[in-house]
Amino acid sequence: MTKEPADVIVVGAGPVGLLTALGLSQAGLDVTVVEAEPALNDSPRAISYLWFVFDLLDRLGIMSDVDNAGLRSTTGMTLRVLRTGEQITLSFDVLEDLTPRPYVIELGQDRFGAIVLEHLLARPGASVHWNTRVTGLTQDDDEVRLTAEGPDGPHEYRSRWVVGADGASSAIRQALGLGYAGTTWPERFVATNVRYDFEAYGYALTNLVIDPALGAVVAKIDDTGLWRVTYAEDLDLPVESVLDRMPAYFAKTLPGSQEYELVHHSPYRMHQRAAETFRAGRVLLAGDAAHATNPTGGLGLTSGLLDADVLYPALAAVIRGEAPEPVLDRYSDDRRRAFLEIASPQASELKRLVYHSTDxxxxxxxxAGLRAVAADAAKRRESQLALARLRTPQLVPVTP
Structure with a gap:
């Protein structure tokens, strides 16, 4: 069965794909989202939305919903050295000079996706096809054709453009034959959602716990007492018995009572990789399909959202004849450079600090460097501005 042509097909209904689709739809285009899973993925994944993505969320009309659903982290990030008890807080007070929203929002990726999905499905010309796995891709100078297996059999989709936002194992990137160079880390991350009163033991809302054996990211993610604890373990340990080993990890790391409620968990591999290009003809890559990083510091999702920030206005302008196609090559070059030069090295350094400080x-x-930053507002401000360089310039005029 051949589906009616769309202006753009977005493959992948994660946050980056849905946000890109929403932007394209608001630009007046017909957009179809194709997703292999039967629904939004609710496993523990990214949770942090940094201050410099809020302009994008505001422009797309979802900022208030995200702000209301999420938990504001206003005080800063605390680094805790597990063995000594030392705490170093990098205050967010300097954000008051940089943004009208001087905070970070903690919100489960699944809940964020649900907000974007609701807005997308309310728009004419937008649709989402679940349980639909892409099996092939061909393109010419005029259109892209996708073959896919859906709930009722094989389909062919046709569109003027395709955006691949289907994760690190992207079927779109593989169909294009693009390399995905980089590293897969020799550890397994285990992301858990637990209920435990960390605040009663002096934890801030966002914490990096530094220890070469027991390091973790610990962050509160809602107002019901749910926290995300992400730790690492040896990849040689069988993934099937993660749950059997988990009580021993928490017995060594929980600061007080050992009573906790495990709500959800997800073990996964970590990568530092980037596609050789984010554009191949009429197909563009965004999010983890284009680049993948370990999640320490929240720079993976942040990079993907910033891909969408630049991609959807540029692609819409090209389709409407308001910009030449080479702006999409600039998208590829700029976003790839930002990932390789800023996101990937910073996430790798944070991972080393939190999980591998053996020396x-x-x-x-x-x-000593972190203490100096914590004590100096000018240094804290510069560190935030350095992180915000993950943003790359808009390639076409964008209405705020």
Whole structure:
């Protein structure tokens, strides 16, 4: 069965794909989203939305919903050295000079996706096809054709353009034959959602717990007492018995009572990889399909949202004849450079600090630098501005 042609098909109904689709739809285009899973993925994934993505969410009309659903982290990020008890807080007070929203929002990726999906499905000309797995791709100078297996059999989709936002194992990237160079880390991350009163033991809303054996990211993600704890374990340990080992991990790391409620967990591999290009003809890549990083610091989702920020206005302008196609090459070059030069190295350094600080001298040097930043507002401001360089310039005029 051949589906009616769309202006754009977005493959992947994660946050980046849905946000890109929403932007394209608001630009007046017919957009079809194709997703292999039967529904939004509710496993523990990214949770942090940094201050410099809020302009994008505001422009797309979802900022208030995200703000209301999420938990504002206003005080900063605390680094905790597990073995010594030292705490270093990098305050967010400097954000008051940089943004009208001087905070980070913590919100489960699934809940964020549900907000975007609701807005998308309310728009004419937008549709989402679940349980539909892409099996092939061909293109010419005029259109892209996708073959896919859906709930009622094989389909062919035709569109003027395709955006592949279907994750690190992207079927679209593989169909294009694009390389995905980089590294797969030799550890497994285990993301857990637990109910435990970390605040009673002095934890901030966002914490990096530094320890070479027991390091973790610990962040509160809603107002019901739900926290995300993400730790690492040896990849040689069987993934099937993650739950059997989990109580021993929490017994060593929980600061007080050992009573906790495990709500959800997800073990997964970590990568530092980028596609060789984010554009191949009429197909563009965004999010993890284009680049993947370990999640320490929240730079993976942030990078993907910033891909969408630049991609949807540029692609809409090209389709409407308001911009030449080479702006999409600029999208590819700019976003790839931002990932390789900023997101990937920073996430790798944070991962090393939190999970692999085995050298006491280097750890002390790292902590000395962090203490200096914590004590100096100018340095804290510069660190936030350096992180915000993950943003790349808009390629076409965009209405705020």
């Amino acid at each position: 006491p001298d280097r750890l002390e040097s790292d902590l």
